[in-house]
Amino acid sequence: MPEAVVIIVGAGPSGLAVAGCLSRLEIPYVLLEREDCFASLWKKYSYDRLHLHLQKQFCELPHMSFPSSCPTYVPKKQFIQYLDDYVAHFKISPMYQRNVEFASYDQGSERWVVKTMNNNEGRGGEMEEFLGRFLVVATGEATDPYVPEIQGLGSFDGKVLHSTRFKSGVEFKNTNVLVVGSGNSGMEIALDLANHGASTSIIVRSPVHFLSKRMVYLALVLLRYLSLGKVDALMVLLSKLVFGDLGKYGIARPKEGPFFMKIKYGKYPAIDVGTCSKIKSGEIQVLPAEIGCIRGNNVELKNGKSYQFDSIIFCTGFKRSTNLWLKGDDYLLKEDGLPRPSFPNHWKGKNGLYCVGLSRRGLYGSNEDAQNVANDIKSSL
Secondary structure (H helix, E strand, O other): OOEEEEEEEOOOHHHHHHHHHHHHOOOOEEEEOOOOOOOHHHHOOOOOOOEOOOOHHHOOOOOOOOOOOOOOOOEHHHHHHHHHHHHHHOOOOOEOOEEEEEEEEEOOOOEEEEEEEEOOOOOOOEEEEEEEEEEEEOOOOOOEEOOOOOEOHHHOOOEEEEHHHOOOHHHHOOOEEEEEOOOHHHHHHHHHHHHOOOEEEEEOOOOOOEEOHHHHHHHHHHOOOOOHHHHHHHHHHHHHHHHOOOHHHOOOOOOOOHHHHHHHHOOOOEEOOOHHHHHHHOOEEEEOOOEEEEEOOEEEEOOOOEEEOOEEEEOOOEEOOHHHHEOOOOOOEOOOOOEOOOOOOOOEOOOOEEEOOOOOOHHHHHHHHHHHHHHHHHHHO
């Protein structure tokens, strides 16, 4: 069976970051990816208008900057080109369509045993086995699209899709569309729908912090010098000044600060790219209650009101399935696939187990994690 010093699971930006660091240190590895390309979430499952929400210096992978020609907020197409260049520069060669079914540490051989299903054409789903001294979980926070169970959803007469299947609002022109989920994807997809002439509603059942890109940049700078509480207080003040009272439009402001909530709950503030003005103008209608049931094209909310829609787009996030294949780990990862140890000690487990990109700190966190993991492996060899 194939053996490597390091086995990396996942060829998204986090997995590529690890591979780049290991390549630079001349440490052999295998990189396993269940899709037929690297960075599949970006290449296959993201909407057209997507841009990085943070300035490009916060989104670089290790040991390679963005070209100076890239704009401050990098659009999807140029970010994919950057990843292509990163893979070429570090000569990264993922093994595609390898779905990890099982991974466990063997005490006798002191090796990780990883079993994968090879789904490449002509291989008939045959099982493969890999051995490695170290195992890096780099499957990311956004692994398996999640759609909640809703009574009557199967009876809906129109189009139902997850945000990973949405490309552009152009195909929804002159139709009634409901967006379920008020994270950044939900807010931006609602904006794209409204811009393309769809009659757009969005369910916002929890309080939301609205911040601008400039506010977020300011916060990231200030967090180097000020306490979290002080930075959060300033962000809330600026949000009130810029966006005003959104309560009249059905959007409450959380009692806890935006960056405190991001760290504690993994709940990101809504980084506004134009959605707020569309809500204020009435081009996007906010529905502040969750769905009770669906009957045909009729969506009934738990507050007793009902509306008719032609399409429903679920921007309800992702679940992680690491717990289904990673066996024997009771230290590093929880049942939900996120680290059990708190930051900054979240990336290192026992018996050579590591994780990258699961700290809820975006690409910047993946960059730091990857360098920590690679350097720790180097010191162990």
